Amino acid sequence: MAKLPYFLTRFSCFVLLLAQLVSASVSGQNKAAEVTPYERDTTQTATYPQIIDWYQKLDRQYEQARLVEIGKTDIGKPLHLFLLAADKQFTARPDRVTLLINNGIHPGEPEGIDACMMLARNLLNGNKLPKNVLIAIVPVYNVGGSLNRGVSRVNQNGPVSYGFRGNARNLNLNRDFIKAEAENTKAFQTMFQSLKPQVFVDNHTSDGADYQHVLTYFATQKDKLHPEVSGYMTARFQPELDKLLIAKGFPPAPYVNHAGDTPESGLVGYNDTPRYSTGYAALFNCFGFTLETHMWKPFPARVEASYVFDEAVIRLCEREAGTILANQKRANDAVRTQKTFALSTKLDRSKTDSVTFLGYAAAYKPSEVSGLKRLYYDRSKPFTKRVPYWNTFTIDTQVDKPRSYVIPQAWREVIGELKRNGVRLQTLPKDTLMTVSAYYITEYKSPQRPYEGHFIHTGVKVRTEMQPIQFYKGDYLVQTDQATNRYIVETLEPQAVDSFFAWNFFESILDQKEYFSNYIFEDTAAELVKNDPSLRKQLDEKRATDKAFGESANAQLDFIYQRTPYYEKTHNRYPVYRLN
Known part of the structure; x- marks a missing residue:
């Protein structure tokens, strides 16, 4: 006889639990008598005013x-933060863990809100x-x-109505944590x-394949976290979290990002780069979890799963507070002196583990x-098996940090991003000529269509040139002896996957501002080639190996022009300089 699908047994238990919770709330003190809109009608999720x-x-x-307003949102209404402190002290302190729980980044995935x-x-x-805590x-x-x-979520099993994925500007906010x-x-x-939280939870609902699990999640990608934090998260916190979830009737699985057509082909860890909430948190040695309840399970079961998950994380933070605080402090101290930083990573398919999957x-x-x-998925045929x-993830691109970065004050948007993210900056007290290492962007790829309003650059390659450059009073110096070094390096190094360059903060440097008139420059170019045998040799070699080049008079003139003092040094020169 086929086993009753897991979510149905959990749903019946939840109905009983929910009735008990509501009854206890109503019969309690007056101030605790109210129930949430969801508890009054479990087919509904609370509205923003509610x-x-x-x-x-x-x-x-x-x-x-304490409920506080922490800023505005794109629609003009405030963004709120609700703080809970046993000692009524609502600021972060070094002697207690700060746990940050985020809800409704995608409001069509509302379980965390109600939970x-x-x-x-x-x-x-x-x-x-x-x-x-x-x-x-x-x-x-x-x-x-x-x-x-x-x-809007056609594949989702309730609630009756809910919010939309895009915000007031139609931005996916879980792709905005670097470009902001x-x-x-x-x-x-x-x-x-x-x-400055140590632990972060972002509540979501999954899409995609069908399976028995009500609850899946992914943790901050372990191979990108600092080892002081990553080792503890994977060896102790996650196993203990999974035990608590299983004890509550919600056996977890990794977020179902499957390698082939179905989950049985194996699951692939999620590479949460800094554009995502947990990837952003990782830049500051905060480990996080993206909870994904399953879209096609009944809405009450998904709310219960979110409740159980968040409560389990709270209890582990309480139990493990001293270790969590010590790990982040050691990581912060180590990052201040860390020399080499990864800019991009790639999946290593030669390293295979396995997990128990209820499919x-x-x-x-x-x-x-x-x-x-x-x-299609046949729910009359559930299985439990180990899947790959x-x-x-291994490092694909890495870089040694400089002693400092120098940023001209003209790039105000970048300066603002750094300041808002806790980076310490100094201003130059006077005009100063400095010899710095300058990057020139030699290659990059951009998509045909925008991604979150940007033509994000990938495959970035650079060449380096030492140059004396005049800086001015008020320009900025960013020293790399900070706990925020990962954020500094991964945003300012142009080859990083989510760098400011990748997100189009520096597009104007890619435009050439001055050109030559062919008929006039012909005589200048002839004189230059005549008087510079090395330049003549380069031109001849290029013509011999590049047929299209050899057939284009303009390309040959431009080749010469780029090797003259007339060619602007700022073209393709990345305006964040390294001081070693």
């Missing part, structure tokens, strides 16, 4: 809670706040998307640097729409 009203009430009722509303109330009402909850991050309510175009992101970064048998049948073969898991 969310903020809920946290405002908790703020008024409990001295251990955290209940979790916050229950922690306060039950006097269960950990004494050594500051809990910081973003009630709903993408406010504009939350207000744009509808049914959204006001939401700027506010988040300011808040993050104030809190459904996949099969194919004719499509009723196209008549062609289509994939590739989660080792």
